[in-house]
Amino acid sequence: MSVSALFSIRSDHYAQFRPVYPADLFEWLADHCSATQCAVDIAAGTGQASHPLSKWFEQVVACDASLDQLRGSASWKAVQRIAADAEKLPLRDGVADLVVVAQALHWFATPDFFREARRVLAPNGLFSAWCYSLLRIAPEFDALIDHLHGDILRGYWPSGRSSVDSGYRDIHPPFQTIRVPEFVIETQWNLHQLMGYLHTWSAVKRWQRTHGKDPLDQLGSELSKRWGNPDHQRSVRWPLHFIAGYPGR
Template identity: 40%
Template sequence: MTFKDHFSAHAAIYREARPDYPRALYEFLAKASPSTGRAWDAGCGNGQASVALAECFDEVIATDPSAEQIANAVERANISYRVEPAEQSSLDPASVDLVCVAQALHWFDLTRFHEEARRVLKPRGVVAFWTYADCRVDAGVDAQKDRLYIDLTGPYWPPERALVESGYASLPFPFERIATPRFDMCMHWNLEHYLAYLRSWSGTQRYIRALEHDPVSLLEADLRAAWDDAECVREVRWDFHLHCGRV
């Protein structure tokens, strides 16, 4: 299968710069699943969610079609990384308790993936798909970030970005929905980490490839002024959207 690969070229940057998901999310999913024997992290990227799942499940199978992303994944004894598409995994039928997709569902062939999830899940197994979009710090920082997000990189985002911004609201979800609590997604970063995150955006990387210069550098002085003290640790918050259900 071919796949839309927007991250392999900067897999190492992506691994270091992306935010973590709420710890309470994984604890909730472990309790909702039939057991904590095995979880599948489909479209795992660098294994960000895989590592957290490995603390709550006995075994985690983590798959991604990008060999470069898998090569940059964080290893754990109970994580098995595999280079393969989510729509056609090597998992046995009825072999996993949880199927999760962290910030990757918008790249999938959904009809085929939904069929694959049903095939590999145990009876009453759980599916969990989540995404996050825009972030906030304060009015001054956000104004500069919006210049990057809208004015500079806006034309370079893949069209699937609209699905992320909507929180996957328009995507089909052919599973029995599970009521979920609210999860707050936030990180505490200094300015250098925040700038690295902006540079990890697929829109930023596509801009760089097209125009051969870094759009973040065009705004860096203004971002530094808005942040005030570069070493100051600030709270960065995202809108977090979770869709959870059972077969």
């Protein structure tokens, strides 16, 4: 199954349960750009990065191979949407002061993509890609999530997931990287929100299509026992991992 097909299923569900990136990340990105006229979000999905970028940049362009994903957000008023593959962007040379790839670089971290990103970036333009892997709540919940990820769903993750699990340490871009501060996604979730998020995992969807049942049924029962009141909110965290630099320098 293609990458775009993986994320064309229930884009509204994906948008609802995916975590929100920290606001200070986008401020940092804008502060490290020499200009803030145009930002391009590649593999933008439902706009988790596109929308907050519009606060800091005059123009934001969201590119994604999946039309369903680009339609899966409540409002795109401040963002221009383009259906396009990451390696073939219908954008003019040097148009972007910033190119970002949020939780997607592992699908297309190829020489062709990096050449395309450099082409659309201004000479001093900033490139930044980031990912997050397993959420952390507390040891009694983390153990169940680790079991789901590494045992139940083993063999059902698409190629590229290992890059996320390694924090992108296996991706070597053709430019000198810069250090990015330690940003963390943090939120408060109840049990319904946690289960909704786990159901957005691509490996969960694959397992379900193969076996004709929900891999979270049994795990959900145990999570529920440990969670207690399902409306009770708990702190959930995802550390972010970055590849960033100025390809044109």
